[in-house]
Amino acid sequence: xxxxxxxxxxxxxxxxxxxxxxxxxxxxxxxxxxxxxxxxxxxxxxxxxxxxxxxxxxxxxxxxxxxxxxxxxxxxxxxxxxxxxxxxxxxxxxxxxxxxxxxxxxxxxxxxxxxxxxxxxxxxxxxxxxxxxxxxxxxxxxxxxxxxxxxxxxxxxxxxxxxxxxxxxxxxxxxxxxxxxxxxxxxxxxxxxxxxxxxxxxxxxxxxxxxxxxxxxxxxxxxxxxxxxxxxxxxxxxxxxxxxxxxxxxxxxxxxxx
Amino acid sequence: xxxxxxxxxxxxxxxxxxxxxxxxxxxxxxxxxxxxxxxxxxxxxxxxxxxxxxxxxxxxxxxxxxxxxxxxxxxxxxxxxxxxxxxxxxxxxxxxxxxxxxxxxxxxxxxxxxxxxxxxxxxxxxxxxxxxxxxxxxxxxxxxxxxxxxxxxxxxxxxxxxxxxxxxxxxxxxxxxxxxxxxxxxxxxxxxxxxxxxxxxxxxxxxxxxxxxxxxxxxxxxxxxxxxxxxxxxxxxxxxxxxxxxxxxxxxxxxxxxxxxxxxxxxxxxxxxxxxxxxxxxxxxxxxxxxxxxxxxxxxxxxxxxxxxxxxxxxxxxxxxxxxxxxxxxxxxxxxxxxxxxxxxxxxxxxxxxxxxxxxxxxxxxxxxxxxxxxxxxxxxxxxxxxxxxxxxxxxxxxxxxxxxxxxxxxxxxxxxxxxxxxxxxxxxxxxxxxxxxxxxxxxxxxxxxxxxxxxxxxxxxxxxxxxxxxxxxxxxxxxxxxxxxxxxxxxxxxxxxxxxxxxxxxxxxxxxxxxxxxxxxxxxxxxxxxx
Numbered sequence: 103x104x105x106x107x108x109x110x111x112x113x114x115x116x117x118x119x120x121x122x123x124x125x126x127x128x129x130x131x132x133x134x135x136x137x138x139x140x141x142x143x144x145x146x147x148x149x150x151x152x153x154x155x156x157x158x159x160x161x162x163x164x165x166x167x168x169x170x171x172x173x174x175x176x177x178x179x180x181x182x183x184x185x186x187x188x189x190x191x192x193x194x195x196x197x198x199x200x201x202x203x204x205x206x207x208x209x210x211x212x213x214x215x216x217x218x219x220x221x222x223x224x225x226x227x228x229x230x231x232x233x234x235x236x237x238x239x240x241x242x243x244x245x246x247x248x249x250x251x252x253x254x255x256x257x258x259x260x261x262x263x264x265x266x267x268x269x270x271x272x273x274x275x276x277x278x279x280x281x282x283x284x285x286x287x288x289x290x291x292x293x294x295x296x297x298x299x300x301x302x303x304x305x306x307x308x309x310x311x312x313x314x315x316x317x318x319x320x321x322x323x324x325x326x327x328x329x330x331x332x333x334x335x336x337x338x339x340x341x342x343x344x345x346x347x348x349x350x351x352x353x354x355x356x357x358x359x360x
Numbered sequence: 361x362x363x364x365x366x367x368x369x370x371x372x373x374x375x376x377x378x379x380x381x382x383x384x385x386x387x388x389x390x391x392x393x394x395x396x397x398x399x400x401x402x403x404x405x406x407x408x409x410x411x412x413x414x415x416x417x418x419x420x421x422x423x424x425x426x427x428x429x430x431x432x433x434x435x436x437x438x439x440x441x442x443x444x445x446x447x448x449x450x451x452x453x454x455x456x457x458x459x460x461x462x463x464x465x466x467x468x469x470x471x472x473x474x475x476x477x478x479x480x481x482x483x484x485x486x487x488x489x490x491x492x493x494x495x496x497x498x499x500x501x502x503x504x505x506x507x508x509x510x511x512x513x514x515x516x517x518x519x520x521x522x523x524x525x526x527x528x529x530x531x532x533x534x535x536x537x538x539x540x541x542x543x544x545x546x547x548x549x550x551x552x553x554x555x556x557x558x559x560x561x562x563x564x565x566x567x568x569x570x571x572x573x574x575x576x577x578x579x580x581x582x583x584x585x586x587x588x589x590x591x592x593x594x595x596x597x598x599x600x601x602x603x604x605x606x607x608x609x610x611x612x613x614x615x616x617x618x619x620x621x622x623x624x625x626x627x628x629x630x631x632x633x634x635x636x637x638x639x640x641x642x643x644x645x646x647x648x649x650x651x652x653x654x655x656x657x658x659x660x661x662x663x664x665x666x667x668x669x670x671x672x673x674x675x676x677x678x679x680x681x682x683x684x685x686x687x688x689x690x691x692x693x694x695x696x697x698x699x700x701x702x703x704x705x706x707x708x709x710x711x712x713x714x715x716x717x718x719x720x721x722x723x724x725x726x727x728x729x730x731x732x733x734x735x736x737x738x739x740x741x742x743x744x745x746x747x748x749x750x751x752x753x754x755x756x757x758x759x760x761x762x763x764x765x766x767x768x769x770x771x772x773x774x775x776x777x778x779x780x781x782x783x784x785x786x787x788x789x790x791x792x793x794x795x796x797x798x799x800x801x802x803x804x805x806x807x808x809x810x811x812x813x814x815x816x817x818x819x820x821x822x823x824x825x826x827x828x829x830x831x832x833x834x835x836x837x838x839x840x841x842x843x844x845x846x847x848x849x850x851x852x853x854x855x856x857x858x859x860x861x862x863x864x865x866x867x868x869x870x871x872x873x874x875x876x877x878x879x880x881x882x883x884x885x886x887x888x889x890x891x892x
Binding site: 162163164165166183184187188190192194196197198199200201202203204206207209210211212213214215216217220223224227228243259 | 643644645646647648649655656657659660661663664667668671672725726727728730731732733734735736737882883885886889
């Protein structure tokens with residue numbers, strides 16, 4: 103690779119410039135610019151189909167953009183994928199895990215794939231299984247896990263190699279309240295320790311509780327961005343979201359037969 | 361509004377059309393498949409009607425039941441072995457709709473009739489009607505037409521019933537051993553037919569052949585095709601008997617199918633249940649990576665592959681299928697042919713078939729491959745580990761096949777050379793299949809039926825496998841030439857030359873495909889994880 107390993111914008115953990123993705127005729131993401139400051143807890147909001155998953159997939163190297171750049175801690179994801187991918191942990195949404203492995207096997211797989219030392223993998227895997235209450239010595243195949251457990255083992259795989267940037271797509275979907283609280287705790291501690299979290303969601307309550315920074319997406323473009331306080335102002339985040347996205351409000355006359 | 365069979369047909373046509381939309385390679389596959397079907401249909405038509413055109417009643421009585429039985433058996437085995445079943449109308453998707461089971465079965469059956477294979481079969485067997493018309497006039501032709509129609513229904517029903525039952529059997533993890541035996545047994549049925557065909561072809565002994573044909577004409581496989589000729593020969597009494605036999609078989613098959621469909625529909629929601637396994641006290645790495653593999657990236661990838669070949673039903677099905685064909689085919693060919701030459705050509709076919717199992721290796725796991733993309737696994741490591749994982753199963757199978765063939769031909773001195781040829785064919789096949797698996801991957805539907813294919817996918821799978829087989833046959837031709845030219849020296853040189861030739865071919869294939877995978881990783885992921 104002839105691209106120099108130089109770091110630009112060391113202050114932003116994730117920097118997207120002019121990202122575009124078209125699927126056949128539909129424009130899924132129409133030129134997104136986004137800077138995620140290092141050490142921030144960044145929430146990417148948007149209704150279904152806004153392009154959140156497409157954007158995050160392009161940011162972590164899962165989907166090749168038609169145009170634009172994505173940089174992780176200064177490393178270009180598409181020009182220098184090895185250096186960039188080594189620094190991120192990803193929890194994709196709507197993507198299957200290697201679910202014919204047991205939870206521990208899956209963790210070992212991810213750890214060794216990341217080039218970790220076998221001893222470290224053993225220690226961290228046991229700790230993660232314990233902390234995330236997936237059961238130490240549990241030999242159930244991941245395919246037989248519940249939806250919430252699958253999210254948790256996916257999160258564990260993303261955390262295992264202690265990346266500096268975590269990109270989580272819908273980490274709280276299908277997770278029960280107890281597990282959600284646990285995941286929130288872990289992510290809080292991770293950010294307090296200097297890590298950066300980018301996650302997508304459409305659950306306003308979670309975002310308001312967790313995030314330092316927010317961006318709202320609709321129709322493949324970012325409509326509003328800034329710190330939580332800037333975006334929210336003196337209103338609730340939900341009101342801002344509905345106004346920005348342009349949702350319809352019920353008049354009471356439709357669905358009268360229901 | 362009552363649901364009628366034509367709704368299923370329209371759904372099937374719509375799904376097929378949507379599957380083709382905007383995917384040029386699928387259109388190409390579809391057109392190629394249509395051409396193949398057309399070719400097969402006309403060849404079949406000519407073979408069936410030729411005896412009639414020549415006014416040879418006895419020849420027709422031999423060709424028709426045997427040809428018809430061959431067609432029914434192909435409907436039984438080809439989906440299992442090569443193409444997979446078009447599960448675009450997966451019964452599980454109808455589980456929540458208020459449909460009565462007879463309606464569902466009727467709809468699925470009629471929808472199965474709409475498709476290239478059914479159409480090609482129908483056109484081919486119309487040759488029987490043509491022949492009957494020439495030999496016995498309109499009455500014979502009408503009877504033959506009814507026979508051919510019932511034969512088509514039998515073909516479709518047998519194919520759906522057996523694959524559905526087999527899929528249900530394989531899904532239950534405990535029943536897999538039973539399924540293995542069943543498949544082996546049914547595949548073994550090919551043997552007697554083959555022996556009969558080969559023996560007949562060699563001696564052109566029409567008398568012996570005729571006896572076989574007369575027997576087959578009284579089985580449900582040959583009966584639907586022979587009724588027209590019975591009328592022509594003045595055996596009208598046989599017609600109702602044969603029709604009762606065919607309809608009874610059809611009834612049993614439909615009943616069996618509907619029973620397994622019920623299970624398949626329930627299975628989608630409550631499949632398996634968590635397997636209780638003994639708790640492990642070992643470390644995570646020791647649990648994943650066996651002791652004989654290094655505890656690094658290569659070891660992890662290979663260990664995962666080894667587990668997947670056994671734990672995933674789709675892979676397990678292709679593994680078992682390969683093993684059964686690999687052992688049985690060379691044995692039957694050897695036993696069937698009277699000449700005592702060793703079946704080298706057949707071994708090359710088997711080696712290539714082993715490699716062709718990997719033709720869509722990335723399609724097996726679908727979107728789960730994202731984990732490897734995110735971790736940035738280098739292409740060469742990815743490919744070597746996959747081949748290593750498969751060889752853990754294929755390697756012993758290849759050894760076993762060589763030993764069995766050497767034993768059956770009673771020429772143990774040829775075993776080393778045979779093994780060399782087999783290894784060379786396997787490695788050459790891999791060299792051809794690796795770029796195919798990266799460049800021409802296709803998504804597999806997310807169902808528990810290991811034989812399920814998305815619409816159009818079956819054609820892709822079959823054509824890719826056949827292409828790989830052809831390529832391997834061509835690329836291993838120098839070895840065959842060598843074995844002829846070198847004579848007895850080949851007995852000793854065969855092993856080193858075969859292994860060396862294979863290793864070189866594999867190295868070239870890997871060298872070319874590694875960088876290709878590095879470049880195409882996100883595109884490959886998008887292809888295999890596309891929702892069908």
